[in-house]
Amino acid sequence: MKKYSLNILLVVFAIGLLFAAHFRIIDSYIQIVFMTIGINIMMSTSLNLVNGNMGEFTCGHAAFMCIGAYISSILSVFCFGSKFGDPLLPAASVLIVFPIIVLIGGAVAAVSSLLVSVPSFKTRDDYLAIISIAVNYMIISAIENMDFIGGSRGFQGMKDTVWAMIDIFDGPWMLFWVINFTIFTVWVIRRFISSTYGKGVNAICQDEVAAEIMSVNTNKIKIINFMVAAGLAGCAGGLYSHIIGYVNPQSFNILKSTEALVMVYLGGMGSLSGAVISAIIFTGLLEVLRSQAIIDGLLSPVTMMFPDWEPSAGVIKWVMIPLLLVIVMQFRPEGIMGNRELGDVFPKLKKFYRFK
Amino acid sequence: MMAQSQVQTENAPVLEVNSLSQRFGGLTAVDNFNVKLMSGELTGLIGPNGAGKTTVFNLVSGFYQPTEGQILVDGKPTAGFKPHKVTSLGVARTFQNIRLWNDMTVFDNIRVAQHYWLGYGFFHSVIRSKRYKKREAKVAQEAQELLEVFDLQRFKEELPKNLPYGTQRKLEIARALSTHPKLLLLDEPAAGLNSHDVKDLIRLIRWIHEKFDVSIWMIEHHMDVVMELCSHIKVIDFGQTIAEGTPDEIRNHPAVITAYLGDDNI
């Protein structure tokens, strides 16, 4: 029983959170913060599979989030919205269909990862980084030029799906889904990467030639690993689009990819728990920096010298994130956790969880 | 434990290489190389530095596709096969410069090298199916047995980079054997070892040759190792075969003496 205590704690926390949200103990802003944390955990842990465990360097992870977001949004509007004519499905089926829609978005994102994984057979490092950025741009531009889904104006109508859920039961549904998918993500990654099959990914990272010679089908493992990472990012995108109720291609540009990168390098490459922790810290930090009062306070020495300058929170965010990365790379290049897991740092913790 | 059926390997050569050539740009690293290795043989491949020995191994293990010629493993042509495919046909190798996965435990090193017969994929690993559990147990058991017979049990949870050099060599050989090879290619296994470790290595290779049903083909610079272990030796220089025969024949072969003139190793 003891070895499950962390899992039980997690479940209790999740249920507590849902109750608190349902009875309006926490307001919708706090709920959004928690949902953003969940989505960021999905993004950082999935990118960590590629950039951490496999040691490739890709910086276009948001492309897959984008594909997942658009595919599931379109499906969602077709099934439950009125934008493309009458809804295809009865509103009562939404609770079963919605997670499937999110998973389909993830599946399409997974397939699209071939755009990066196939070139990765032959290229590595800087070259693959460039390819991944190119793919990020390609996908955004492609969607911007698809007028039937709104093009650069964006796409909306997914709130109908959320309303359909609320009609069945008036609860914090999106929070519920985000919690479930976040746990699902960490669970899938944890199991994959701790199996002998998944350790092939680490073997590729440490010595690809030796991996191939020692019977690891490196190309196949690369494809699978990219697919898992992109698929989970796609699911994150599907959830994100339903939380906001609106998607725009530019929400998934290189800046979004950079956020995911920062979280991975902040947490420590190849450390799953590091990716989770850094996603929480990172989201918290961003929320703090979003407050104009705090920004004004932080920058008061500067603004005293340049009274004409009025720093806005949106701009400062993009000074702070890269700065954070520079500081981490300078003083702790291995990230918060290095490539260790929480259980390695605090061996006593191992008694309290069995997250496999 | 590692016993494999000796039935079909009895007559077909484990490895047959016909008129193999490899050119890198203008350089002919391997020129019209032929060899036939029978089951259970322990053969040597020697030659001065840059003679093309490692290139022969790279060709046989599928790391390079040959410019010309044919390679048959157990009678099957390997043209177009990626290295992992060649390995699953029964060719394992070690590297001149040790290439272990240094941030993975010794145990994991040996388990991951069993990918070729894992027998489950991504979905099984996630749902932890019955098949997954059965196969993982089998792989762990193989790895465990290998660690025990190689006397590496006490390093099970260590990282290879923290082990002494000689132990790393031993581990690399154990890892190669975990792929259940019919043919084991050893690329300069004694390189970098002190004379005490070299004696251990000779004993180890002889022991592997007896205990595991595997043919061994080794490249080695230490002549004493080759002369003591191999029943048959091939000598190449500038990619061309200049001599072959028993250790005694090779020792006194004029072409070999010329090729090695000035080389301290002979």
Ligand SMILES: Nc1ncnc2c1ncn2[C@@H]1O[C@H](COP(=O)(O)OP(=O)(O)O)[C@@H](O)[C@H]1O
């Ligand atoms: N990938 C390669 N590209 C170009 N030249 C190579 C390559 N691999 C080996 N060579 C050349 O082929 C020759 C044989 O090398 P090698 O097989 O490593 O020799 P050795 O007998 O010492 O193991 C050398 O001249 C080496 O420089």
Ligand SMILES: [Mg+2]
């Ligand atoms: Mg060599």
